[in-house]
Amino acid sequence: MKLLNHTTKYLSLLLLPLITIWAIAFYYAMLEEIYDSLDDGLENHKILLTKRANEDPSILNNTDLNKHVYTFKPISENQYRAFKDSYRDTLMYMYNENDFEPVRIFESKLKHDHGFYKVKIITSMIEEDDLISDMFTYLISLYFILLISILLLNNILLKKIWKPFYYSISQLKNFKIEKENKIITKPSSIDEFQLLNDTITKLIKKSSDSYIEQKHFIENASHELQTPLAISINKLELFLEKHRLDEDQTKSLASVLDNLNRLTRLNKSLLLLSKIENKEFLDEENIDFLNLTKKITEDFEDLLNHRNMSIIIDHKSTPSIKMNKDLATILLTNFMKNAIIHGNTNQQINIKLNHNTWSISNTGITEALRKEDLFTRFKKVSYSEKSSGLGLAINIAIASKYDLEVSYNFKNTHVFYIHF
Amino acid sequence: MKILIIEDEPEMLENMRLTLEREHYQIETATDYKTASSKLNVYDYSCILLDINLPDGNGLNLLEQIKAQSKPHGVIIVSAKNSLDDRLKGLNLGADDYLPKPFHNAELNARVKAILRRLNFDGQKLINIGNVSISPENREVKIKDQVIDLNRKEYDILMYLITNKNRLVTKSALAEHVWGDHIDQSDSFDFIYSQIKNLRKKIEQATINVEAVYGVGYKLNIN
DSSP states (O other): OOHHHHHHHHHHHHHHHHHHHHHHHHHHHHHHHHHHHHHHHHHHHHHHHHHHHHHOGGGGGOOOTTTSSEEEEEEOHHHHHHOOOEEEEEEEEETTTTEEEEEEEEEEEEEETTEEEEEEEEEEOOOHHHHHHHHHHHHHHHHHHHHHHHHHHIIIIIHHHHHHHHHHHHHHHHOOGGGTOOOOOOOOSSHHHHHHHHHHHHHHHHHHHHHHHHHHHHHHHHHHHHHHHHHHHHHHHHHHHHSOOOHHHHHHHHHHHHHHHHHHHHHHHHHHHHHHHTTOOOOOEEEEHHHHHHHHHHHTHHHHHHTTOEEEEEESSOOEEEEOHHHHHHHHHHHHHHHHHHSOTTOEEEEEEETTEEEEEEOOSSSOOOHHHHTSTTOOOSOOTTOOSOHHHHHHHHHHHTTOEEEEEEESEEEEEEEO | OEEEEEOSOHHHHHHHHHHHHTTTOEEEEESSHHHHHHHHHHOOOSEEEEESEETTEEHHHHHHHHHHTTOOOEEEEEESSOOHHHHHHHHHTTOSEEEESSOOHHHHHHHHHHHHHHTTTTOOSSEEETTEEEETTTTEEEETTEEEOOOHHHHHHHHHHHHTTTSOEEHHHHHHHHHOGGGGGSSOSTHHHHHHHHHHHHTTTSSEEEEEETTTEEEEEEO
16 A cells, blocks of 8 residues: 555544544534523513513413414412423424424513413424434535545645655666666655655665675686686696606696686686676577577587487477577576586486477486575585586576576476576 | 797796797797887797787787788787677787687697698698698598598597697597587586597597596597
């Protein structure tokens, strides 16, 4: 859920009880005010009736509430003395509404000449049920109007206020350190956002800088290693040729040479990684993966024969991908080399091609390899001494350059996939 | 035949000199741009090994100078950079080959010989060794005038061993030369052996033989 709607959700939950409580309080306050003003009116009416009785005593004979809004009833003096003014609510049939409606009755006493009277005055009352239902309708409307206004306000005003924030996070989402794209933040007048922007910019710059520095370090280190490696290898080779050595001596020197060659290969792989990341392979052409697979299979013929293995290529279509030829060759070669070296001897390797995948499967150790380590640099999951631990890392670098996806699966055989 | 090595790293230079001297070439050396430039102005060389990263100048400029003289030099660029850019620039400027460091001595020797042969400095189209005669142009191998049929890899192995005759060629040097870089990670170079075995069978009649040296490499001897 978006931040904007999140606040709206809580606000709407809070508004409901708030408005309800307010409505109840308002209702009673209003009702009291209405009673007060009705009672005042009734009392005033009594005073008017008293004055009128002096001028026209015949009204004192009025005993029918259906004829007038007041009645007089003679009472004894004792009753007069004991009588207390009272207001009460009752129902009376109203002709206009064809229903019993509430009325307010004021009962009081009156002394005229020497007679004592009880006077009853009625007035039509507010219809509470109507009032409640009216209020309910209006309050519900108010609630929704408030909600809509808040939503609108959020979506228009807050959206505008939060714009720099959303802009910054959208940039962060697309940020990839290896792509070396810059983060551009929008300046904001809001302190918090400005702080966020400044921090993001600073952090990104710092990580980018150290990433580039590390990349350059690897690149420079590998370059600098080439010459001493070359000197050592060549010196040893010369030494081997120049001196008559016995078998043990030759073998130890050869083992030193082997390790130096291994170091050379490792170094070359690191350089290759740097080169891929530095975008040195720019030429692209359509690569027919079936043809390339066949060609590499031929190159590995001797190694396959030696290990008594075979590669079976099964193709449902002939996918063609636009990429650098050298990198495509390295990509497939690494997978195929892995399958040959880590696969069991006397077994076959299956390569399958269809319009959106290239996959290779081989037998090998009987448990799945740790996926999380598999494509990381120098995380060796195999026991072969001569593997540099960089082959799959190189493949990942190549794949991500061309937006291909590389994955691994284990179902009795180890399967690597390239998804186009 | 005179060869000029232009290389600023003294030990690297020494190795290259020793390797090539064993093939009886006359070696001249230069460790910086200035010396190299003046030597190139004065003398003629059959082959020039050129390190393009020199302390006082870009080796590619030297290459331009060499090519401007229009003398029949063979030029091999030697570089620790192995960058595609340098390779293309070098070859476009007229270099004959590009050899990335580090390399095997046997490979250096093979490259130099190949250039000299291509430029026909020894004046011979055929390579004769013992009773074997090879025509590199059409990859034809004859023993006592009898053509023998070698497959691509057997031929490459034989040529490489002949180029480095009487020298120890390590398995990894041979593998890299014949099978290419992609083979580098294979857990052993044992697969070479079956090709060597086939080759030996095919050249039984020849007065040369391929000797295995303690499982480290091979050496081609003339009986």
